[in-house]
Amino acid sequence: MKKIEKLVAALTAEGSLTFAANLEFAVAIEKKIARLKSQEHEGSTLWFEDGTANVANTRVIVSPTGHIVFYNDEGRRFLCADPGGHPLHEALWTRDETTGETQLAQARMQLDSRQWVGIKPRAKTFETQIDISGQDGWGKMSLDDLREKAAAAWRIPFSEIKYFYDDEHIVHQGDGKYNIRLTKDGLYALHEGSFDKSLFISFMFRVNWARLDLIPVVELFQSTLPGTGGAVFEFIWGIYQDQSREEELPPLRYRGLPTYPSKEAFNIFSAFFEPRGPDGGDIKKIFMDPMTSHEITWTPQKHAPSRYFSDDHKLVVTAQDGYLYKVTAYDDPITFPYTNCAGIRKPPIEREVRVGTQSFSLLEGELGREIPFDPAWQLRPQTYPAKVHPQPPFTWKWFFNGEPPPVDPVKAQYTVPFYPEGAADIDESSLQPMVLDQIFYYMEMAPAMPPRLEKISKVLIHTFDTVLAGCVDCTREREYTVLYSDAEFAQKNAQLLWNYAASRDQLENLKKVSFLLEKDHIAHAYTSKYELIFKWLPFMYHQDREACENMLKTLAEILLPDGLLYLVGPRQLEGLFAHYGLDRLYNDAVCNMPFFRQHVKMCPENQVNPDICVFLLEKKDAAKKEIPATPESAVGDDDTAPQMRGFKRPD
Secondary structure: OOHHHHHHHHHHOOOOOOOHHHHHHHHHHHHHHHHOEEEEEOOEEEEEOOOOOOOOOEEEEEOOOOOEEEEOOOOOEEEEEOOOOOEEEEEEEEEOOOOOOEEEEEEEEEOOOOOEEEEEEEEEEEEEEEEOOOOOOHHHOOHHHHHHHHHHHHOOOHHHHHHHOOOOOEEEEEOOEEEEEEEEEEEEEEHHHOHHHEEEEEEEEOOOOOOOOOEOOEOOHHHOOOOHHHHHHHHHHHHHHHHOOOOOOOOEEEOOOOOOOOHHHHHHHHHHEEEEOOOOOOHHHHHHOOOOHHHOEEEEOOOOOEEEEEOOOOEEEEEEOOEEEEEEEOOOOOOOOEEOOOOOOOOHHHEEEEEOOOEEEEEEOOEEEEEEOOHHHOOOOOOOOOOOOOOOOOOHHHHHOOOOOOOOHHHHHOOOOOOOOOOOEOOHHHHHHHHHHHHHHHHHHOOOHHHHHHHOOEEEEEOOHHHHHHHOOOOOOOEEEEEEOOHHHHHHHHHHHHHHHHHOOOHHHHOOEEEEEHHHHHHHHOOOOEEEEEEEOOHHHOOOHHHHHHHHHHHHHHEEEEEEEEEEEEHHHHHHOHHHOEEEEEEEEHHHOHHHHHHHHHOOOOEOOOOEEEEEEEEOOOOOOOOOOOOOOOOOOOOOOOOOOOOOOOO
């Protein structure tokens, strides 16, 4: 295929462009693309209109890796594709009606799974009012004084408060009253690649996309689809490079209120940007402290990770400067990619890509297939001695008796918590991770809990589909009966559990863990007795007192004396506990949990029914205590405690 034909194919490929203005501009480029001039520049090929190539008249740049970027009349990228013409991201640029300045209106990125995510700048503005007139000396307080107080209260550096809350965002209303505003960008999952069918993922601190000024915090980071971080940073790296063509940009900083530093964040930042810290400082240590994360500066790596879609082999290759990092298969029901561990360590769930001189192999345990190098991928041969790893006693499929349930590849990508964008109740699935944190919390609060947990040998986990893995303790052998109803969540949790235990050489402790389909095994599971039960009463039953009481009665019957029950259900159940021989050790309304309160700092409008509670119950020993004959009145309180954890869940 001729060079011009490749450009036209990438520009006109089905699904490459969805924004009307971009489609219109693409038609104009297609008509004159054959008349564009070209020149080589630092390994790239620039295709431009009349005169000499510059930012304004360059319409296409083909990078040294073969990736193709199309530009509008202002030199803003609106489409990036891989060498085969597969779209990687699309951006829509508009002008602000008030200022006339260029701004990003929307952007979307294709993931390795061929799902799409999108960024909507200025998605939400949060406003709150404060009144300081009751404080001593309020009349003499400056805006910096207010910022100092906020920094102290939030435990955030003053510089970060001032960065996000400049004078435009703190408006004095008179008499000590201030209106505080903060605008955030939004991240969305795009069903079928369009904002017409979008699903809110998280907020990000507002970025000046027209002239990059920070690395944004992706809040609720656990809610992103697999590969989202890499696709977003691919876009950020690209527009930083574009904006540096005209003038050198200052380094970026990781900023937020607060930041959420992690090992994973540092790794992905480092793949696309080079970190620099204060002289003599430990860069990673400085980054991992939320109080100092912003001190690290980030400048673009010369060679960023590059993705290549291959329709012939139905996979996506990710490489950086010739080094193959990972491979993702099309329509794969398993969300873990094949990872290149260079023969040194075992990859997640034994999915490994091993690179040779002219091909690479996709290995899953002892099974694999060989893929020849494509010249477009520009891969370097790798020769390293294969380290012999001890064979694990079993794979993640063991938890399903060797036969995992069939799953939908698309739905498997969406097995993450999703939260409302505005004032709405969080659904059950997305609430479960917060509730599990509360359960960990109780495990260390309760008197003598560690020795009690040591004695537990049989556990039931039911209707905790989102967080099944987190309910299993890998440190000692127990018999776990895990009833699930959602195949995709069950598969993901089985894999997370296997990875967590394998990384700690604790798989032998999980030989008695069984994931069982609820509808086929619930009757049999409830004929056994357990020393520990995790049970979530589905919201659909909360208004049905009879159904809730019947479930509570059944749970009490299958719980052994002195056994523990972690129960999530309506507050009204409290009046029945004593009647069924259960002592309430701790309880919290979910809306009062510290974990939910932390969440609403990020999504202030999210709600939860105030009657939904988390209970830690203990079954009375009939030989020691007399069980009341009639139920007590439903009266409860809300206990809170410091944030702690007992059982260790997968990261």
